[in-house]
Every structure is written in structure tokens, then in C-alpha cells.
Amino acid sequence: MxxxxxxxxxxxxxxxxxxxxxxxxxxxxxxxxxxxxxxxxxxxxxxxxxxxxxxxxxxxxxxxxxxxxxxxxxxxxxxxxxxxxxxxxxxxxxxxxxxxxxxxxxxxxxxxxxxxxxxxxxxxxxxxxxxxxxxxxxxxxxxxxxxxxxxxxxxxxxxxxxxxxxxxxxxxxxxxxxxxxxxxxxIPYLSGEQLRKIIQTLFPQSDLSLVNTMMNINDDLRKQVMNGLLAEEAASVRSLLDAIALAEHMPIRRAIQYAIAEKLEDRMERDLVRELVETWVK
Structure with missing residues (x-):
């Protein structure tokens, strides 16, 4: 016992x-x-x-x-x-x-x-x-x-x-x-150093610039969720991790599109995600 x-x-x-x-x-x-x-x-x-x-x-x-x-x-x-x-x-x-x-x-x-x-x-x-x-x-x-x-x-x-x-x-x-x-x-979403820690644990070989970019995009997504402009699933940690896994093999824009944007039913929300990505991906 x-x-x-x-x-x-x-x-x-x-x-x-x-x-x-x-x-x-x-x-x-x-x-x-x-x-x-x-x-x-x-x-x-x-x-x-x-x-x-x-x-x-x-x-x-x-x-x-x-x-x-x-x-x-x-x-x-x-x-x-x-x-x-x-x-x-x-x-x-x-x-x-x-x-x-x-x-x-x-x-x-x-x-x-x-x-x-x-x-x-x-x-x-x-x-x-x-x-x-x-x-x-x-x-x-x-x-x-x-x-x-x-x-x-x-x-x-x-x-x-x-x-x-x-x-x-x-x-x-x-x-x-x-x-x-x-x-x-x-149970809230992970953020900040806790999120970075799990990313580094799961993707130890990922380029630091990729991790930083994804962290910044996730922060922006969370802010828009809090503002009521995006559905909660846009800031899902699971979706973020999926996006990072894809981004190790394809451009970040496409990775975010497949792992996050396409899951949103509202077209305006999908467009907003793409706009947020453009502010961090040059």
C-alpha cells in the first residue's frame, strides 16, 4: 500500500x-x-x-x-x-x-x-x-x-x-x-522558462534561433487569446510542439500553418495567425 x-x-x-x-x-x-x-x-x-x-x-x-x-x-x-x-x-x-x-x-x-x-x-x-x-x-x-x-x-x-x-x-x-x-x-498553459525548458528537453538539437522565434510567436498568440481575438487552441502547447517538430524540416511559415492556423475554423483567426508569424519570420 x-x-x-x-x-x-x-x-x-x-x-x-x-x-x-x-x-x-x-x-x-x-x-x-x-x-x-x-x-x-x-x-x-x-x-x-x-x-x-x-x-x-x-x-x-x-x-x-x-x-x-x-x-x-x-x-x-x-x-x-x-x-x-x-x-x-x-x-x-x-x-x-x-x-x-x-x-x-x-x-x-x-x-x-x-x-x-x-x-x-x-x-x-x-x-x-x-x-x-x-x-x-x-x-x-x-x-x-x-x-x-x-x-x-x-x-x-x-x-x-x-x-x-x-x-x-x-x-x-x-x-x-x-x-x-x-x-x-x-491547468494553465505553459509559458516563459517552463515552456522553454520542455522545448529544449524535447528538441535538444533545435537551433536556438528557431526556439526563440517559436517562443515569440507563442507569446503573441497567447496575448491575442487573452484579448479574445483567437480561440484558445491557437496557443496550445501541443500545437506549438508540433510546429517546432515540423519547422526542423520545413520553413516556419508552413509549419505554423499546418500545426496551428489550419486547426482554426474562423478564416479571420487563421489570417491573424499568419500576420503574427510575419512579424517574426523575415
Whole structure:
């Protein structure tokens, strides 16, 4: 069983140790990483709120690495149903006879094995699907499987981490009964030296001028997002990293076009991105 002392014994004294986690996540806020770990230690379901590309999935992976705890992922959509969460029955042939077997889904597996259950874009699921998890997420930490009748009590190490992109197309506000079962953390975009650090880690051979140019473009994109002239995804760290990877093999203008501008639905926003690029690329 995990001990709180083991977590407290982790070395956070050096600045880089507090920023770069085993799974690759870099915290833009000094206390954010440690505060989330405290929530996990206390067996509280953790909800990560932030824009697309802010590193929520990377953060969940870092938690998995930190505790050396496997992670089962659920990607929510309007098609998500109870079978996708809990499992399904199937017919197998054994010695000429047909046998009905139950294939356990990610929720059941994570509960029994004491693994992490990561529910991505939880507010994309239909509201009527998720109440089946209420008893899993509160103090009971148990579930009666409607497909088998089995009563499942969660392993002591079982952990739930969920993520949402608020206000995006296709999402809906979380049911209050569901939201109240989580403790919530806002996950902002990386910027400044934290962003530079992860770029240098992922692209150690990149030319310094390329990194500086991309950092400057990203700063301008963030400002326009804050001004309400660009959608949040224009400043996505994930998209920026994609652009850098492309720019190592093609001109920056085309890299930004493919990795950032073309993802924006509004033509005026795409044009604005191109204009910002022109101020830094001669």
C-alpha cells in the first residue's frame, strides 16, 4: 500500500526537480504538482480543468509514473455507454460448448487492480451515462456491476483522474452531483522558462534561433487569446510542439500553418495567425 511518507520524501528542493516530472509534465505553478499529489494520496477523485493542449493528459501520465501505477484510459464521447466503462459479455467456444464470459472494462479493471482510471473529456459524455460512477467516486468506492451482479470494492490504491475542456463544442456542463465528487485543479498553459525548458528537453538539437522565434510567436498568440481575438487552441502547447517538430524540416511559415492556423475554423483567426508569424519570420 502506498505510504504518505514515501510521497513526502520525494525531492522537491531543486527548482528543476519541482518542474520536470517523471512522466514529462512541467508545472507552470510551483505548488500545483504537489497539491495534486496530496489529493491523490487522500484518495480524492481529481478533476483537471484546462484548455486543449495544456498538458492534462501528460499530467495524468506523470502521476502514473510517479506512483509506478498503471493507468486505464476512457475517452469520452456521446457514444460512451455502460459497456465501454464496465465491460461486456461475449460468447466463447470451449470444448465444443459455448460459454458466456464477461470481459472487464477499464473501470472494473482499475478498481480491482488498484490502478489509475483516467477519464478524458468527461464532459463530452452523455449526462445519463456517468451516474453509474457515482458510488465509485464517493466515499463508498464500490460498484455493483449491472451486467454480472458482482459487488466490487475498490483496491486501496485505486485512483481516479478526470479531465475536461470547458466551453468547447460538443461539451456540456458537468452534473453537479458528479462534479461535487471531485476536487478540481485549473491547468494553465505553459509559458516563459517552463515552456522553454520542455522545448529544449524535447528538441535538444533545435537551433536556438528557431526556439526563440517559436517562443515569440507563442507569446503573441497567447496575448491575442487573452484579448479574445483567437480561440484558445491557437496557443496550445501541443500545437506549438508540433510546429517546432515540423519547422526542423520545413520553413516556419508552413509549419505554423499546418500545426496551428489550419486547426482554426474562423478564416479571420487563421489570417491573424499568419500576420503574427510575419512579424517574426523575415
Amino acid at each position: 502506498r505510504e504518505q511518507k514515501n510521497r513526502q520524501d520525494r525531492e522537491y528542493g531543486k527548482e528543476e526537480a519541482s518542474l520536470i516530472q517523471e512522466g514529462g509534465y512541467i508545472s507552470p505553478i510551483p505548488d500545483l504538482w504537489e497539491d495534486i499529489l496530496i489529493g491523490v494520496v487522500l484518495k480524492k477523485p481529481v478533476l483537471l480543468k484546462g484548455p486543449s493542449g495544456s498538458g492534462k493528459t501528460k499530467l495524468a501520465q506523470s502521476i502514473s509514473h510517479f506512483f509506478n501505477q498503471p493507468m486505464h484510459s476512457v475517452n469520452c464521447s456521446v457514444d460512451l455507454d455502460a459497456e465501454s466503462l464496465l465491460g461486456f459479455k461475449t460468447i466463447n467456444a470451449d470444448s465444443g460448448q459455448s460459454i458466456i464470459e464477461f470481459v472487464e472494462g477499464p473501470v472494473v479493471q482499475a478498481m480491482k487492480k488498484g490502478h489509475i482510471l483516467y477519464i478524458d473529456e468527461i464532459n463530452m459524455a452523455k449526462p445519463e451515462t456517468l451516474p453509474i460512477l457515482h458510488s465509485v467516486l464517493d466515499h463508498r468506492r464500490m460498484l455493483t456491476n449491472p451486467f454480472t451482479g458482482e459487488v466490487i470494492h475498490a483496491h486501496p490504491d485505486f485512483t481516479v483522474v478526470a479531465a475536461i475542456n470547458e466551453g468547447y463544442v460538443g461539451t456540456s456542463p458537468m452534473n453537479e452531483a458528479l462534479k461535487n465528487r471531485f476536487i478540481s485543479f485549473s
